[in-house]
Amino acid sequence: MVLHLLRALRAVTGPALLSVALAFPVCAAAASPSTVPPPAQAQPNWQSSLQHVAWRKRDGAPPAAVAIAQDGKGMLWFATGEGLYRFDGMRFDRMDAIDGNPLQGSDIAAVAAYGDALWVGYRLGGVSVFEHGKATHYGEAQGVPQRSALGFARTGDGVVWLATYVGVFRCDGGRWAAVGVADGLPPGRIRSFTVTPGDALVAYMDDGLYLKPAHSRRFARVAGVPAMESGDLRDDGRILLKTEDRRLSVFDPATGAVQPLALAHFDLPRLDVMQEKGGAVWIVSPQGLHLLDPSLTLQKTYSMATGFSGRIVHTFMQDREGSTWFSTENGVDRISEGRINKLEPPGGQPLFLNVLAGDDGDVWVGSSSNMVGYDDTLYRVAADGSHVATPIRRPTASTRARDGGLWFAGRGLLWRARGRQYRHWALPADLREVDVQALAMDARGMLWLSVIGKGVHTFRDGVWGRPAQPELARRTAISLHRDSQDRLWFGYPQNVMAMLAADGALHRFDTANGLNVGNVLVMNSRGHHLWIGGDRGFGYWEGQRFHRLRGRDGPEIYGVSGILENARGDVWLHGAGGIVHLLANDVVAAMGGQWATVPVERFDYLDGYEGVAAQLRPIPTLTETTDGRIWYATAAHTGWIDPHRITYNPLAPTPQITALRAKRQAFLTTGAVHLPPGTDEIEIDFTAAVMTIPERARFRYRLVGLDTDWRETGARRQAFYTNMDPGEYRFEVLACNEDGVWSPQAAYLDIVIAPTFVQTVWFKLLCALVLALAGYGLFRWRVQLVTARVTQRMQERMDERVNERTRIARTLHDNFLQSVQALIMRFDRIKRRIAADDPLQEEIDSALDTADAVLLEGRDQVWALRSADDAQVGLEAVLREAAAACARQYGLDARIETAGANAAAPLAPAVQHEVLAIAMEALHNAGRHAHAATVRIALDYLPRELVLRVTDNGCGIGDAVLAGGAPPGHWGLAGMRERAQLIGATLRIGRREEGGTEVCLAVPLPARYS
Secondary structure, three states: OOOOOHHHHHHHHHHHHHOOOOOOOOOOOOOOOOOOOOOOOOOOOOOOOEEEEEEEHHHOOOOOOOEEEEOOOOOEEEEEOOEEEEEOOOOEEEEOEEOOEEOOOOOEEEEEEEOOEEEEEEOOOOEEEEEOOEEEEEOHHHOOOOOOEEEEEEOOOOOEEEEEOOEEEEEEOOEEEEEOHHHOOOOOOEEEEEEOOOOOEEEEEOOEEEEEOOOOOOOEEOOOOOOOOEEEEOOOOOEEEEOOOOOEEEEOOOOOOEEEEOOOOOOOOOOEEEEOOOOOEEEEEOOEEEEEOOOOOEEEEEOHHHOOOOOOEEEEEEOOOOOEEEEEOOEEEEEEEOOOEEEOOOOOOOOOEEEEEOOOOOEEEEEOOOOOOOOOEEEEEOOOOOEEEEEEEOOOEEEEOOOOOEEEEEOOEEEEEEOOEEEEEEOOHHHOOOOEEEEEEOOOOOEEEEEOOOEEEEEEOOEEEOOOOHHHHHOOOOEEEEOOOOOEEEEEOOOEEEEEOOOOOEEEEOHHHOOOOOOEEEEEEEOOEEEEEEOOEEEEEOOOOEEEEOEEOOOOOOOOOEEEEOOOOOEEEEEOOEEEEEOHHHHHHHHOOOOOOEEOEEEOHHHOOOOOOOOOOOOOOEEEOOOOOEEEEOOOOEEEEOHHHOOOOOOOOOEEEEEEEEOOEEEOOOOOEEEOOOOOOEEEEEEEOOOOOHHHOEEEEEEEOOEOOOEEEEOOOEEEEOOOOOEEEEEEEEEEOOOOOEOOOOEEEEEEEOOOHHHOHHHHHHHHHHHHHHHHHHHHHHHHHHHHHHHHHHHHHHHHHHHHHHHHHHHHHHHHHHHHHHHHHHHHHHHHHOOOOOOHHHHHHHHHHHHHHHHHHHHHHHHHHHHHHHHHOOHHHHHHHHHHHHHHHHOOEEEEEEEEOOOOOOEOHHHHHHHHHHHHHHHHHHHHOOOOOEEEEEEEEOOOEEEEEEEEOOOOOOHHHHHHOOOOOOOHHHHHHHHHHHOOOEEEEEEOOOOOEEEEEEEEOOOOEO
């Protein structure tokens, strides 16, 4: 981790420089898209980019872990007496079960990860292996003793080795076997193992060191080596050995040589010593945790006073990202490389710092504090890290002239530094008690000074003056800058700027010209680009107007008091929250109007940034040295970023779905999840192991079957879905590390939500059937309602009609027929008075015959009108009455016969009226035209129809009538057919074989019932 670069340094600079150099981890860094890292260069010992983070019990961290392991997905596992803990970089989870498989105990003594398998050893004996959602447990029955598991190791042949208090055990093919005297090992406790790069296995026993070469089953004791506590593998393949009294030696497994190792530069009592990759050595002492470089020179100390979680380090581990993890009695600590280097001050604590680039990679660092106890010296920091104090004190403003001279203003003096030569001039008497806000030098070599509350002044060759423009002279500018076209720019509060052209013309700008950065704190230019920064953001001048730029994906960039463009065209900003980097191609695209926002790379407290950028004095807070490093200054710290050596994490995280909850119940996520019927809300937890900067990990997810696109969730590691329908879904999640490397494959979880009965297809079909039946019932009800209304209206009209007919019949009977009868009687009296042989007798008889016919016809009409009333009684009763009347009128023998089960059911009045009218016509025809002696009327009530037959023994119906339908001038038969058609009945009229006529009427039932 901390010293990965030393191997490259050893080849480039040689051991001499290496012995005094502190290197920093490069951990398989991927180059920035726009940069190609140059060859490794020596990093001086005053650079520091290490970051420390501590988690304690209150943060959920496990105390006193005895072992740490990292699995294939990047998760960290901690073995403690309180249980097994899992850590994804953000949250510690105590695990009682893994993928639904319970642990065999809570006192965990060892943990290791090999491939996809997690091995767990228990304090009271036993081993569990968790792999691909399954668990295998080993106990005494499988050859594992009921004694504490002290550690695991795996050799290249796939054999897993277990260290216990009673010896060594090996697992090959799922069977455990004790390794004893026959294999070269004595009985007794084994403390730990080391597997060498050559696949040899080193065992640390109570009585000495034992080595099993690769491809051999036997151990051999290493001569001359006493009992060892443990050993740590070094980069060169040798092993750093530690005894119980913390004496150190180096063992070479290839030669068997053992050499003592003395810490000449470290004389504190040693509680523990740990070697990590890269050659760094960590020493635990009562005073804290100490970092030594490969030359064993002390570089850094961590203690509880500086934020370390505890005093005792129980174990340590270096993860795949290069971070080193320590377990203490109080929690867990991580020490990793940051991408920002901090300059350690040589003297007292500085305050209100400022930086200005010099020559040959040097930088001038000063403090503008006038508070007692703070170092206000301006230092020249050379490229080799050496600090040279200057006579300049409390600089508040600075600028670099084109001739290489550096100008500083501070403590009532104006200074010029060139090389190692310094010269100063006293400020005018009225300016000595106030601070200079900004400095700039124009093309003529005149220095411009903006003085707080005193406006702008000029200085040249020892002569002080004021600008020719009164407006510039009286107003204090926050910032001054000369661009590449020799124009002098003045920045003021509240979006106001001025520009003094080379020809002396003064131009003023404000919001009407697009200026929208607030107080103009800083200006910088390169080529034709003029950049401005303020408390509300940053922007640029394109020759006609100002334009503001906004960063993409993250908080708004504001409080910009440092800004620069380097030779590659990249733009660097220093503002509230840290440093921001804009790639040249992105800047060009944003300035060309292709993007509304510009992608940014942020460097903040997660990268090692400390403090806050000054918002008034001293500014600017950002500069670039000649070697390309970007230096920044905050209120209390200075540091730098080397754009050529920014380390990136190339490891793509592996997303994991850790939990699914529905209906207040948790479900296993190792396979397809079947949720109970009625589930409409789910909650899914997911994560990915990002250890260096987990706060910048990002996720996106989707629920196939519901989402049409990926959902961006940022750093949130939960998904919620509501109002879900039953069906099959697949939840997918992708993860991205802090440097934008996305996982190549999504983690997924199949989810099946069973439908409730009311959500099934059968229920829907049943509902459709019920609705259809209800609709049909409603339709029938509506038809019946309409039919009833129509029938009622028809009955009402029929009643009106019957009443009217009855009234007419009554009138005809009481008036007309009585009058005709009276006339007949009168003519009869007249006839008697006439002589019998009088010719008038024949005329009167003829008139009386005609009158009798008229009277008979009138009675028939009265009967026809009266017959409508008989619809209110039964059809059979009315027919009997009609038959009796016809029998009296024509002297017939009329009889009625009835058959069928529905004889008592009444017909609808309109139907009965038409049936009765047809029967009456048949009776009259039999008596009037057929001269029949007998007539038979038969009513047959069949299940589907009513059949009426009227038969007589008269002369029968002629062929002409049968062929033509009715005799000329008579409409009786035609009326019968019309009445039958009106009620939907079938009428048949014909001759009988035995003589006479038959009329048959078939009326459909039961539709004709009332």
